Structures are given as structure tokens and as C-alpha cells.
Amino acid sequence: MTERIVGARLQYEDSATLERFLATGGDDGLRKAVLEMRPEEVAAEVMTANLLGRGGAGFEAGRKWSMLRKAPRRYLVINGDESEPATFKDHLLVERDPHQLVEGATIAAYAIEASFVVIYLRGEFALGLERVQQAINEAYARNALGRSIFGSSFSVDIVLQPGAGAYICGEETSLIESLEGKRGFPRIKPPYFPAVIGLYGEPTIVNNVETVSNLPWIINRGGEAFKELGQGRSTGTRLFALSGQVQRPGPYEVEMTKITFRDLIYGKEYGQGLHPDRSLLAFIPGGVSAPWFFPEHLDIPLGQDEVAKAGSMLGSGSVIVMDDSSCPVRSAWRIARFFARESCGQCTPCREGGAWIDKILRRIEEGEGREADLDLLLDLCDNISPGIKWPPAQTTICVLGPSIPPSVNAAIQHFRDDFLIHIKEGRCPHA
Amino acid sequence: MSRFTGEMLSRAEELVSLYPDPRSATIPLCHLAQEQDGYVTNEAMAHIAELVGSSAAEVQGTASFYDMLKLEPVGQYVIGVCTNIACMLRGAYELLEDAEAVLDTPVGATTPDGLFTLEEVECIAHCDRAPAAQVNYRYFGPLDRPSFETLVAKLRNGELDDEVPPHGTLLRVRREAPGVIPMEEIDRYRAQEAEREKQSD
Numbered sequence: 001m002t003e004r005i006v007g008a009r010l011q012y013e014d015s016a017t018l019e020r021f022l023a024t025g026g027d028d029g030l031r032k033a034v035l036e037m038r039p040e041e042v043a044a045e046v047m048t049a050n051l052l053g054r055g056g057a058g059f060e061a062g063r064k065w066s067m068l069r070k071a072p073r074r075y076l077v078i079n080g081d082e083s084e085p086a087t088f089k090d091h092l093l094v095e096r097d098p099h100q101l102v103e104g105a106t107i108a109a110y111a112i113e114a115s116f117v118v119i120y121l122r123g124e125f126a127l128g129l130e131r132v133q134q135a136i137n138e139a140y141a142r143n144a145l146g147r148s149i150f151g152s153s154f155s156v157d158i159v160l161q162p163g164a165g166a167y168i169c170g171e172e173t174s175l176i177e178s179l180e181g182k183r184g185f186p187r188i189k190p191p192y193f194p195a196v197i198g199l200y201g202e203p204t205i206v207n208n209v210e211t212v213s214n215l216p217w218i219i220n221r222g223g224e225a226f227k228e229l230g231q232g233r234s235t236g237t238r239l240f241a242l243s244g245q246v247q248r249p250g251p252y253e254v255e256m257t258k259i260t261f262r263d264l265i266y267g268k269e270y271g272q273g274l275h276p277d278r279s280l281l282a283f284i285p286g287g288v289s290a291p292w293f294f295p296e297h298l299d300i301p302l303g304q305d306e307v308a309k310a311g312s313m314l315g316s317g318s319v320i321v322m323d324d325s326s327c328p329v330r331s332a333w334r335i336a337r338f339f340a341r342e343s344c345g346q347c348t349p350c351r352e353g354g355a356w357i358d359k360i361l362r363r364i365e366e367g368e369g370r371e372a373d374l375d376l377l378l379d380l381c382d383n384i385s386p387g388i389k390w391p392p393a394q395t396t397i398c399v400l401g402p403s404i405p406p407s408v409n410a411a412i413q414h415f416r417d418d419f420l421i422h423i424k425e426g427r428c429p430h431a
Numbered sequence: 432m433s434r435f436t437g438e439m440l441s442r443a444e445e446l447v448s449l450y451p452d453p454r455s456a457t458i459p460l461c462h463l464a465q466e467q468d469g470y471v472t473n474e475a476m477a478h479i480a481e482l483v484g485s486s487a488a489e490v491q492g493t494a495s496f497y498d499m500l501k502l503e504p505v506g507q508y509v510i511g512v513c514t515n516i517a518c519m520l521r522g523a524y525e526l527l528e529d530a531e532a533v534l535d536t537p538v539g540a541t542t543p544d545g546l547f548t549l550e551e552v553e554c555i556a557h558c559d560r561a562p563a564a565q566v567n568y569r570y571f572g573p574l575d576r577p578s579f580e581t582l583v584a585k586l587r588n589g590e591l592d593d594e595v596p597p598h599g600t601l602l603r604v605r606r607e608a609p610g611v612i613p614m615e616e617i618d619r620y621r622a623q624e625a626e627r628e629k630q631s632d
Contacts, residue, residue: 073614118455126567137607153624155620162601200452242559251559
């Protein structure tokens with residue numbers, strides 16, 4: 001039985017209520033932080049824990065905080081714009097444990113001495129928005145927010161901001177633009193981090209929902225205890241979102257590096273395997289931006305470095321399973337189509353390249369493909385991300401464009417025959 | 432009824448007052464306009480511009496970028512069927528065809544009675560309940576033809592009114608906090624803290 005951190009309350013039906021929250025250690029972390037610790041001590045615990053960001057890039061949260069430019073005003077933004085296909089862990093956390101999110105956000109605000117906090121949630125999370133607003137209201141009512149929190153000398157406000165439907169707004173600079181009332185256009189780098197210039201030009205930290213949801217536990221139990229879970233750089237637990245063609249898709253919190261993809265997909269307490277008489281075609285280990293894995297990768301542990309070494313990433317912690325009834329051409333097309341639709345349009349390689357890749361893959365999928373299409377697809381991928389390597393090179397302002405080639409390339413390299421049957425015979429071998 | 436009036440106006444002004452910079456209220460105000468009119472009208476965009484201190488063109492530039500903000504009327508129930516990979520692998524495109532048949536309307540269109548708009552949407556983060564759909568951003572899944580038919584029937588006869596408000600109503604829980612602490616007060620306060628820190632070191 002793995003230690004549950006962010007998902008500890010999910011075993012209860014009423015996990016979202018204030019009663020359950022307070023009966024299960026709610027507020028303890030925040031009280032300890034603001035009443036017994038200095039902000040830099042809180043930050044030091046998080047540094048010790050080596051908490052990697054849970055939003056996709058996997059950057060150490062403590063290190064991100066330490067980059068904050070010294071300025072009188074600084075902002076904290078919680079990124080809950082979860083839109084990477086097959087990622088649904090934040091959705092669960094905002095709906096099922098909103099108080100933990102608010103507590104974690106307040107702890108983070110204290111650690112960086114933020115002047116103002118915004119929780120930016122995906123607009124489509126109607127129920128999550130209502131629950132988080134309710135949790136914010138209840139936090140004010142018991143002085144866990146607002147002036148002199150729990151009688152300490154720390155005051156801060158949290159405002160809830162609904163997004164309005166744009167995947168790109170999960171990119172932190174784009175999220176900030178959106179929060180300033182503009183289109184979600186990623187900002188030109190450098191500066192690479194909003195910690196230098198962020199919201200309204202002031203230093204800003206953007207942390208993911210799951211990242212800050214870990215903070216109450218870390219403050220209560222200590223960074224060392226967190227670091228004892230997992231191994232190497234992958235400390236603590238992660239909430240993995242398992243989806244696709246498994247018997248039991250769902251969210252599973254596991255200790256980092258302690259189980260393998262085989263355990264997650266086939267294990268009795270996890271995915272329970274594929275449908276009978278189906279075999280594994282491929283799986284994607286970290287959301288649709290990640291290169292695909294195949295049956296030979298099943299024994300890789302769920303750890304940041306282990307997956308990186310094998311040429312992919314854990315990303316947002318979503319594992320998508322495809323069995324042999326699914327068509328890899330169609331899957332690659334659907335992923336490419338997503339990026340083509342969600343491109344913000346600022347950069348030509350992504351805007352045009354993505355749209356072309358979508359059209360060509362659709363053509364192949366519909367049996368209208370041409371012999372030259374495979375080379376053309378790879379050439380387009382190479383234009384968006386030179387060398388089609390991993391981690392991807394960039395010709396664009398953000399990584400949305402370079403997220404297109406990994407799937408397309410994986411499918412072509414691994415399932416070339418499927419593509420050729422589509423092209424030459426105008427039919428799908430999986431239909 | 433496209434400018435904010437009465438209670439809607441006071442809610443709009445409250446939203447503007449929450450942020451260090453009023454323009455941050457642009458998207459929340461667009462949602463509020465949809466709650467009032469079902470979509471974001473030109474008059475509402477002009478009013479939002481006045482409230483946040485930008486221009487109607489800037490507000491339209493923003494509003495037209497986001498999928499949830501509709502610049503033309505839509506049905507009372509906007510049904511979005513997710514067809515992204517996790518749902519696709521579990522029959523989303525079949526569900527989308529079923530939805531077209533059940534509603535007797537093609538994707539992207541609104542039924543003649545103005546009740547339903549059918550959309551194909553990207554991943555809605557409900558992948559463990561695939562194939563999934565949302566109705567005015569309330570989630571349902573896993574769905575098949577019979578359960579989709581039941582869902583539509585319940586929407587028609589008002590059985591889901593509590594769960595699914597009309598399109599545009601996003602947050603039925605209002606912020607109930609004392610007003611936001613003025614930034615200047617926070618600034619002073621943080622400066623004093625820094626000073627105290629210096630002296631104690």
C-alpha cells in the first residue's frame with residue numbers, strides 16, 4: 001500500500017467538505033507554516049523535498065521559488081488549466097479536495113511572500129470552480145485567508161479565475177497573458193521565467209494544482225519524509241491518470257519509481273490489464289506531447305529520470321493505453337489534430353505545420369494518402385522541431401509546436417507498414 | 432439587455448474590484464455576459480471595455496480567442512462530445528454520430544427549437560469516464576447511445592435543471608469574502624516585515 005499524499009482524502013465520499021477536511025488534518029500545515037516558521041524555512045522544506053513540478057515540465061518547485069526577483073510586489077498563480085489530452089488528475093483534485101488546494105496555495109503564498117494569489121482553473125471545470133470558490137469562502141470565514149491569517153502577521157487574498165477554453169493557457173506565460181485580459185499568446189523568451197517578469201510585469205510564480213496540493217503534507221511531515229518516498233530526483237508520490245483501452249481507467253496515486261508501467265497497466269489494484277483477447281500496441285507515458293512507448297518499455301519504473309533515459313517523459317502523468325484493435329495512424333492523426341486546433345497562431349511552424357500535418361494524416365487515414373506523404377510528414381516535423389529529437393528542439397515561442405512531432409514520428413517509425421497499407425491499399429488493417 | 436444592469440452590474444463591478452489591474456476581469460466579465468444573455472453580445476463587449484478600461488476591439492480580440500466564449504447565440508444546452516484520443520479509443524466518434532442522430536442535428540449546429548447545440552470538443556479531462564461529454568460544462572460519462580438518449584430526455588423534461596443550468600451560467604457559488612485587501616496596504620505591510628527581518632538579523 002503506497003503512501004497517499006494528494007489523494008489521501010479521496011477514499012471518503014465527502015472528501016470535498018470542510019468537515020472532512022478539518023477532521024483529516026486540514027489546516028495543520030498552514031497553521032504550522034504561518035505560526036511557527038519563517039517564509040524561507042517553508043521554502044527550505046520544499047527544497048529539501050525536491051518536489052518536482054507536477055504540471056508537465058518537472059522543474060523543481062523550490063528552485064523556481066528561489067529565482068523570484070526581489071521586488072516589493074510579487075504574485076502567485078496556481079495553474080489549473082489542465083487540458084493536455086488524457087490528463088485528468090487536477091480535475092479530480094479541484095473537485096474532490098478543493099480545501100487542500102486552497103491550503104497548499106496559501107502555504108506557497110506565504111513561502112514566497114506573495115502580495116496576491118490567483119487560482120486559475122480551466123473554465124470547463126464548472127463543478128470544480130464552484131467547489132474551489134466554496135473552499136475559498138470557507139477559508140475566509142475561518143481566517144485561513146485574508147487579513148492576519150490565524151492571527152499571524154501574514155495577510156493574503158486568493159481570487160478564483162475561470163479560464164475560457166484554450167489549451168495554450170496552460171503554458172505559464174500564456175496563462176499570465178490570459179490573466180491580464182488578453183489572448184493566450186505565450187510570451188517571447190527570454191526572460192524564461194515569470195519569476196523575473198510575470199503578471200503585470202512583476203515577479204510571479206506559477207505552480208500547478210497538484211504541485212501545491214503536496215505542500216500541506218510536506219510542511220506537516222517535513223521535506224525529508226517526502227524525499228524518503230521515491231528515489232533519486234523523483235521524490236514523493238504522483239497521481240497518474242490511466243486512460244484508453246484498459247479494463248479500469250482511473251487516477252492512481254503511487255510512490256514515484258516504485259512501480260512499473262506493467263504494474264500500472266496490468267496490476268490488480270490499478271488498470272487490471274487489457275480487454276481479453278487484445279494485446280498491447282503502444283502506450284504513451286506522459287500525455288500526448290510525449291514520445292510513445294511500446295511493449296518492450298513495460299518494465300520501466302514510473303520515475304522522471306527512468307522515463308527520460310528511455311527517450312520519453314512523465315510529463316503530466318497521464319498514461320494512455322492503445323490495444324491492437326486501435327489504429328496507430330488514426331491515433332497519430334487525432335493527436336496532431338489536437339495541436340493543430342489548439343495552436344495559438346503566433347508562430348508559423350506550429351500554425352502552418354500543425355495544420356498541414358493534420359490534413360496529410362487525415363488524408364492517409366481516409367485512404368487518400370500518397371507515397372510521398374511519409375517523407376513529407378517527417379520533413380514538416382523537422383521544420384517544426386529540427387532533428388526530431390528528444391527532448392525536442394524548438395523553432396517556436398513555446399513547446400506546443402514541438403509537441404506535434406513526437407507522436408507522428410513514433411507512429412511512422414514504429415508502424416510504417418500500417419501507414420503503407422493505408423496508402424497503397426486505401427484500407428485500415430485494424431478496421 | 433446586453434449591457435449589465437441591476438444585479439448583474441453590481442456583480443460586474445465587484446469582479447473588476449478584485450484585481451490589482453481591472454483588465455484581469457475581462458474573461459470573468461465575458462462569462463458574466465454569457466450568463467446574462469447566453470452569449471457575449473457586441474453591446475456587452477463594449478460595456479466590458481468601459482468597465483475594465485480597454486477598448487471594445489481589445490475585448491473582442493480576447494473573447495474571440497477562447498472556445499467557451501460564444502459570439503453568436505447558441506442553444507440553451509451546449510453539448511460537447513469529446514473525441515480526443517482517450518475518448519476516441521473508447522468509441523467517441525461512434526458516440527458523436529449517435530448524438531447527431533439523437534438530436535437530429537449535425538455537429539456545430541443548433542436544433543430548430545433552440546434547445547441544443549452540438550459540438551465536438553477536445554479533451555475535457557474526464558478520460559476515466561470515456562467516452563465522455565459535457566452539457567454546459569457539467570460532465571457525463573461513460574456514454575453510449577441509450578444513455579445519451581436518456582440524458583437528452585432528462586434535459587428536455589427539466590429533470591437535470593439543478594445540475595445543469597442554462598448555457599453561460601458557470602459559477603453559481605458567489606465569492607463571499609470581505610473586500611480584497613488594497614495592494615498598497617499589502618505593499619506597506621511587506622515593507623515593514625522586511626524591515627523587521629533586517630533588524631532581527
